[in-house]
Structures are given as structure tokens and as C-alpha cells.
């Protein structure tokens with residue numbers, strides 16, 4: 178199958194993907210593999226899902242022509258406003274889709290992992306709406322760092338369980354969630370928050386997020402008379418907002434794709450999360466991909482100023498785009514992201530999430546032609562990052 182968009186039947190995008198899970202998880206994963214496409218492509222599912230996206234999430238999100246940024250960088254720059262979604266980011270698209278899927282599978286209980294708490298809040302929101310039990314695993318360290326989101330999840334009725342092993346952060350929360358899933362196979366669905374995990378999760382999440390590029394095509398057709406931009410830029414943690422923004426363009430060769438990874442303090446600093454620059458072939462959380470690891474396969478602790486990009490791997494969809502050179506990858510430092518966040522705020526009156534600011538920072542690194550149509554996925558809003566932004570304002574660092 179010669180496509181970048183979808184994996185083969187075994188869940189491989191080129192050399193990457195698959196399903197590497199303990200035997201105890203086979204039945205759960207296999208049930209999903211067998212059923213997911215029929216369920217999510219059915220007319221009744223699509224009707225319900227799209228109804229929620231429109232009436233509950235507030236889609237379609239605007240494709241906003243950023244005139245001031247365009248002047249500054251000499252290109253036609255459009256922002257896809259995922260920051261305007263209910264709960265403040267793209268993650269709700271996936272959470273609603275998966276909760277609906279879980280209901281169709283007859284599951285009564287939802288579990289999820291979360292790092293900064295954004296996926297946890299989206300999942301707790303979808304569970305409150307659809308009246309399902311919700312359990313969120315979160316590293317003990319992250320619980321302390323992200324108190325407002327922990328409060329939101331609890332107010333939404335979710336139980337937040339601390340992961341107390343390892344570094345007590347995201348990857349440990351994933352391990353705890355997987356352990357729960359093994360023990361509660363029959364009645365529980367595990368909602369992964371990005372295009373990672375064993376097949377079919379990467380494809381499942383990419384399909385739910387593909388609404389982003391579906392809308393971009395219609396909106397560009399209306400605004401400029403053609404569906405394809407010259408460039409699409411998105412930040413990549415696990416890669417779900419980027420997969421959604423790239424999806425319907427991945428097999429359109431004239432559209433150039435650009436992924437922005439979190440460089441942290443710099444790729445050579447030992448404090449970075451730029452997976453394609455630092456990673457090697459490995460298996461992480463159930464799929465074969467590019468992973469930041471030591472020579473003997475120990476996962477290296479990543480670093481990024483933005484919690485949503487602080488992940489030592491990358492989804493198999495993106496690993497394949499990288500290896501095939503279909504997408505260009507940039508490493509953006511903490512400082513470059515901060516600069517771009519303040520620049521967007523003063524130029525356009527939009528305070529972006531720190532994650533999204535990594536995508537914006539590509540503008541200063543790449544030379545565009547005046548006529549180039551550049552779409553940037555603004556994955557989320559900056560409310561959650563105000564503490565970081567305020568500390569920069571106070572220190573006058575930039």
C-alpha cells in the first residue's frame with residue numbers, strides 16, 4: 178500500500194508501528210483491531226461524532242489569516258484555531274471519538290494516562306458527558322506540577338490515581354494504565370492521548386484528528402480557491418495534532434509538511450525532547466518507532482518547557498514521514514518557543530499554548546516565498562501556561 182496516511186493491516190507505516198503488547202493484552206488489542214474501522218466508519222457513529230464536534234466542541238474551528246504575522250514573515254500565513262475548541266486544544270476530538278467507540282464496544286469504564294493533564298481533562302470531559310466511569314493515571318510529580326488540571330478532572334468526576342514508580346511522570350502513568358487494562362480487560366477501554374501505542378491506536382487517533390485537515394481543505398478552497406496549501410506546520414509531541422493537520426495532505430506531494438519538535442535547552446544539551454534528532458529505532462508503549470534511549474534500551478528522560486511535548490518517542494506515522502523525508506523536522510528550543518508565544522500574542526492578540534508556539538517558531542527558521550500559503554496548526558490556548566509566561570515577563574528574559 179503506497180500511502181503515508183494509513184498503516185497496513187498489521188499497523189505498519191513503512192518500518193514503524195505494529196502491536197508489541199504483553200500476551201495478557203492480546204484480547205483487548207485484537208478486539209479493537211478487528212472492530213474499529215467498521216464501527217467508526219459506520220453512518221450512525223459518524224453522525225453522532227460529527228454532531229458532537231459541531232455542537233459540543235464548537236467545530237469547525239476558524240482558519241484565520243494572520244495578516245500581521247504574514248507581513249512580518251513575507252508569506253500568506255493562516256492559523257488553524259484548535260485553541261478555540263471546548264477544553265482548549267485538539268485533544269477533545271480524540272477523547273470524544275474514543276469514548277463513543279468504547280460505548281459501541283459495550284465498555285463501562287474508561288482509563289487514560291495524562292502528563293500535563295490536557296488529555297486527562299479532555300477524557301474526563303467526554304466521560305462526564307456520556308456518563309462513563311473515568312480513571313486517570315498521572316505521575317506523582319505531574320500531579321504536583323499541574324494542580325489546576327487535577328482539580329478540573331476531579332470536578333468532572335474522574336478519579337486521579339498517582340503513578341509512583343520510576344520518574345513518576347508520563348511514561349510511568351502509561352505503564353500504570355496498561356497494568357490496569359490487563360486486569361480489567363472485559364469492561365474497560367484505554368483511551369490513549371496521541372498517535373502512539375499498539376496498532377490500531379495510532380490510526381484510530383489520526384482518523385479522529387483528521388477532521389483538522391478535512392476542514393483546512395474546505396476552508397482554503399473557500400478562501401483561496403484551492404484546497405492545498407504550500408506548507409503545513411505543526412508541533413509534535415506524540416504527534417496527534419500534527420497527524421490531524423497532515424492527514425489529508427500526506428499523500429498530496431505538492432504540500433510540504435513541517436514538524437516542530439521540542440529541542441528543550443538544545444539537542445546537544447542533554448535536556449531535550451527532539452526525538453528524531455536524538456532517537457534510534459526501538460519499541461515504546463507497544464509500537465516500533467524512534468525512541469530516545471541509551472545503548473542498552475533504557476528510555477532517556479526527555480525535557481521540554483512544554484509538558485505536552487515532553488515525550489521520549491514519536492508516533493509511527495511521523496517516524497515514517499521522517500525516514501522517507503516526506504516531512505521536514507525542526508528542533509525548537511524552549512527559548513525560541515517562548516519568543517514565538519510572545520510574538521503571536523502581541524502581533525495577533527492570541528496567547529498560544531507553549532506546544533503550539535514550537536510550530537510558530539518555524540517561521541523564523543524557514544525562508545518562504547511571498548506567495549506561499551502556510552498553514553500552522555495552533556493546537557491549543559495558553560491559559561495553562563500563564564505561570565511560565567508571567568515568570569518570563571517578570572524576569573525580562575527575552
Ligand SMILES: *Cc1c(COP(=O)(O)O)cnc(C)c1O
Pocket residue numbers: 266267268295296370371372412413414415416417418419485486530532533556557558
Ligand atoms: C498534548 C498537546 C500537544 C502534543 O500532543 P500531540 O499528540 O503531539 O499533538 C500539543 N499541543 C497541545 C496544546 C497539547 O495539549
